[in-house]
Amino acid sequence: MVLVIKGLTNCLKIGIKFKLIAFTASLLLAVILFLSVAVLNGIKNYQDKQVEAALFKQKDMFEQYFSESSSTNDNAELARGSIFNRPWLRTIPASVYDTKGQLLSGFKTDVKLNENKEKESMIKYAIAGKVSYIRINDVVYFYSPIKYKNKSVAILELEYSVKENSTFYNNIKKMFYGTGFLALVIGIVLGIIYFLGLTRDIYIMKNSVENIEKGNFSKVQQIKRKDELGELSKGLIFMSNTIEENIRELKVERDSLSIAVEKLKKMDKQQKEFIGNVTHEFKTPITTIKAYADLIGMYNNDLVLIEQGTTSISKECNRLTSMVDRVLSLSALEKYDFEIQKKEVNLKEAFEEICQRMMGKIQKNNLAFQCNVEEITATIDEESLRHILINLIDNAIKYNKSGGSIAVEGYKEENKIMITVADTGIGIANECLSNIFEPFYRVETHRSRETGGVGLGLALVEKLVKKQHGTIKVESRLKEGTIFNIEFPA
Ligand code: ADP
Numbered sequence: 232m233v234l235v236i237k238g239l240t241n242c243l244k245i246g247i248k249f250k251l252i253a254f255t256a257s258l259l260l261a262v263i264l265f266l267s268v269a270v271l272n273g274i275k276n277y278q279d280k281q282v283e284a285a286l287f288k289q290k291d292m293f294e295q296y297f298s299e300s301s302s303t304n305d306n307a308e309l310a311r312g313s314i315f316n317r318p319w320l321r322t323i324p325a326s327v328y329d330t331k332g333q334l335l336s337g338f339k340t341d342v343k344l345n346e347n348k349e350k351e352s353m354i355k356y357a358i359a360g361k362v363s364y365i366r367i368n369d370v371v372y373f374y375s376p377i378k379y380k381n382k383s384v385a386i387l388e389l390e391y392s393v394k395e396n397s398t399f400y401n402n403i404k405k406m407f408y409g410t411g412f413l414a415l416v417i418g419i420v421l422g423i424i425y426f427l428g429l430t431r432d433i434y435i436m437k438n439s440v441e442n443i444e445k446g447n448f449s450k451v452q453q454i455k456r457k458d459e460l461g462e463l464s465k466g467l468i469f470m471s472n473t474i475e476e477n478i479r480e481l482k483v484e485r486d487s488l489s490i491a492v493e494k495l496k497k498m499d500k501q502q503k504e505f506i507g508n509v510t511h512e513f514k515t516p517i518t519t520i521k522a523y524a525d526l527i528g529m530y531n532n533d534l535v536l537i538e539q540g541t542t543s544i545s546k547e548c549n550r551l552t553s554m555v556d557r558v559l560s561l562s563a564l565e566k567y568d569f570e571i572q573k574k575e576v577n578l579k580e581a582f583e584e585i586c587q588r589m590m591g592k593i594q595k596n597n598l599a600f601q602c603n604v605e606e607i608t609a610t611i612d613e614e615s616l617r618h619i620l621i622n623l624i625d626n627a628i629k630y631n632k633s634g635g636s637i638a639v640e641g642y643k644e645e646n647k648i649m650i651t652v653a654d655t656g657i658g659i660a661n662e663c664l665s666n667i668f669e670p671f672y673r674v675e676t677h678r679s680r681e682t683g684g685v686g687l688g689l690a691l692v693e694k695l696v697k698k699q700h701g702t703i704k705v706e707s708r709l710k711e712g713t714i715f716n717i718e719f720p721a
Pocket of ligand 1: 626629630631654656657659667672673675684685686687689713
């Protein structure tokens with residue numbers, strides 16, 4: 232039902248194209264009709280006045296002639312009407328009647344009128360001293376008294392042909408109708424041509440508005456006109472561009488907002504996991520310490536137990552201390568910048584000093600060691616560099632194989648300081664590589680526990696590298712070894 236009503240309304244909806252053409256046609260028609268009526272009326276009035284003037288002039292001539300010649304002519308001549316028989320006097324066909332209505336002089340031109348009752352009444356009218364005239368077809372019949380000394384002495388009848396006038400009038404009328412019709416047709420054709428162009432531009436703008444509504448900004452078209460419609464179209468394009476720009480900005484803002492929300496969620500999750508891990512990792516050594524402390528308390532004369540217990544308690548205490556250090560360092564790095572103090576550092580000297588510190592552990596594990604560093608300097612935080620190297624070399628020792636080797640390198644390449652720490656150890660499985668920088672992540676928990684690892688070393692290393700705008704990458708092959716590559720801007 233709703234669809235039917237909608238369809239009907241659409242059918243009844245008259246387009247602007249039709250409205251404009253209909254309006255122009257009616258306007259033209261009205262103008263042509265008004266002009267025709269006004270001009271034709273004017274011509275008719277003018278012609279009527281001309282005829283009237285000619286008739287009265289003729290009458291005046293008769294009267295003047297009569298008054299001039301009445302002194303010289305006798306009444307008998309007047310009675311016969313022969314006084315008026317002067318051809319030069321009759322510029323218009325004329326007849327003269329006496330005051331009783333009897334024809335004195337002249338001719339009968341229109342039998343019908345003479346037989347007509349109207350003629351009788353008009354003669355009577357003239358006898359009464361009044362002028363009257365009537366038009367029948369293309370002839371005007373004029374009746375007037377000829378007065379002498381204010382007395383009607385005869386009746387003048389004039390038959391004035393207005394054929395030329397009416398031919399002229401009819402020709403003008405035909406011309407008006409012909410040219411009017413032509414003007415109307417030309418006007419409508421020109422109107423259609425002009426309004427088609429105009430409405431085409433209006434439809435283009437209408438489509439543009441619909442495209443803006445739908446968000447199809449690329450389909451918005453500009454029309455090339457120098458009038459108000461052209462300005463309107465320019466305004467539309469400006470509006471469309473502004474809306475598109477605003478929408479784009481809004482999308483960017485929305486995207487960055489959702490990225491920020493995601494980041495916050497991730498951070499929140501990481502924080503919870505971190506706290507969970509901290510709690511768990513702290514509980515294990517504390518449980519061991521507590522268990523040994525209780526056992527030693529119960530069996531204080533068991534020397535073997537006491538020795539085992541104190542060794543374990545000391546080992547777990549070391550673990551706890553290293554864990555506390557690293558957790559504190561990690562959270563400090565997360566929050567503050569104050570620890571980064573960059574200065575010009577001689578890399579060769581710094582590396583050699585660190586390697587020297589690690590030599591004891593390396594030899595204890597029966598590993599070969601190589602340290603190749605170019606004589607270069609770098610603007611870097613020395614303390615951070617020390618932490619990074621110690622952690623990486625420590626891992627290279629812990630996850631190595633007996634008789635394996637470790638190689639440390641430092642050099643400059645394309646404005647970058649490159650540091651590599653490579654070992655021939657147990658390697659890391661591909662699927663674990665992406666996780667090793669996560670706090671508390673360990674590939675083999677058992678081995679890691681044995682070596683005293685808590686999974687915080689690489690997390691700390693990554694944070695320290697990033698703090699100095701560097702990058703760290705790892706390449707590894709299971710059972711063959713691992714290489715850590717670090718890049719710092721020089
Ligand atoms: P951990 O204190 O356990 O050593 P790290 O954060 O330093 O923690 O390292 C995370 C995990 O990555 C380690 O548990 C170990 O499984 C793996 N790993 C790190 N360095 C190496 C390496 N050089 N060779 C093999 N595995 C390594």
